[in-house]
Amino acid sequence: MGERSRPIQMKFYVTEQERDVIHQRMALIGTTNLGDFMRKISQDGFLYRVNIEGVPEICRQIESIGQNINQIAKRVNSTNTAYAEDIRQIRKDQEEIWQLLKSILSKLP
Numbered sequence: 001m002g003e004r005s006r007p008i009q010m011k012f013y014v015t016e017q018e019r020d021v022i023h024q025r026m027a028l029i030g031t032t033n034l035g036d037f038m039r040k041i042s043q044d045g046f047l048y049r050v051n052i053e054g055v056p057e058i059c060r061q062i063e064s065i066g067q068n069i070n071q072i073a074k075r076v077n078s079t080n081t082a083y084a085e086d087i088r089q090i091r092k093d094q095e096e097i098w099q100l101l102k103s104i105l106s107k108l109p
């Protein structure tokens with residue numbers, strides 16, 4: 001077997017109640033690996049678990065709206081400036097939504 005990437009072993013003792021609390025916190029963030037959990041919590045002092053389950057669906061919906069806008073734009077007569085201006089505004093609004101979503105995601109821990 002090759003050398004370990006972490007060659008130093010650390011051990012400590014806890015009470016049953018402390019062990020239970022550790023396991024409860026591990027369950028909260030969805031991990032079962034005690035070593036990973038202890039390294040992370042001891043180095044950072046805090047853990048975050050951010051639920052972003054809905055974000056992929058939001059992205060799909062925004063993309064779908066963009067496709068619909070493009071289809072409408074193809075059908076609109078380019079000489080009808082009222083519709084063309086509406087489509088430009090919708091595209092601008094969609095881009096603002098994308099930027100807001102990207103900004104929110106970039107701030108997540």
